[in-house]
Amino acid sequence: MHQKQKSYTVEEAKKKLEHYCAYQERCHKEVKQKLRDLNIIPEAADIIIVHLIQHNFLNEERFAKIFVRGKFNIKKWGRFRITQELKKKDISKININAALREISDDEYIEVFNALAEKKANTILETNILKKKKKLTAYLLYRGWESHLVYSKVNELIN
Known part of the structure; x- marks a missing residue:
């Protein structure tokens, strides 16, 4: 029917x-x-x-800023993942960059370090290489830059 x-x-x-x-x-x-x-x-x-x-019901710059804040503060996503997700929503490069500037570098690193340390403490793996691999995969999936991830993983697990 x-x-x-x-x-x-x-x-x-x-x-x-x-x-x-x-x-x-x-x-x-x-x-x-x-x-x-x-x-x-x-x-x-x-x-x-x-x-x-x-009538200001639709504002792409405001959307991008709120999206960035939410994904960063709540989901602890890094800039790479946030950028990818905004691109999927066809948000302009200008609005993506403006929104990402809302996160200070100090705050960004602080959140990254806290997330990495918290996750490292929950991985029960005893094999050091496997533990590094798990932490690396977790942080990269969340969209954190690889140079940050690799240096932090090596600092935390040795």
Whole structure:
């Protein structure tokens, strides 16, 4: 049985997308996908996106900054992983760089050191090479720069 999908007027879709953006910071790519999911024609989608930008519901620079803060503070991701994830969301290089500048180098290293030390203490491996490999893999997966990772691993495990 085929369900007829609800169709929205531009005004209804605007309200729906205002709520979608107000609930959580969104990037343009997510908003475009949401409009496609609602079967909004491209011409109407463009009008809605312009409306959202003009009324400050949609702001890619603000999105990037909030994304960086969250992934850095909560998930303890490094710059490399954060950059990759923002690129997947089609965020411009300019906005990515502006957002990454929000993290001071001192804070960055402090978080990295704390994460590395905490993880090193939880790895129960007795074989030194295997323990180094596990810690290295963990930190690289989180997107920390390899030069930081290798020197920290060698400092912590010897």
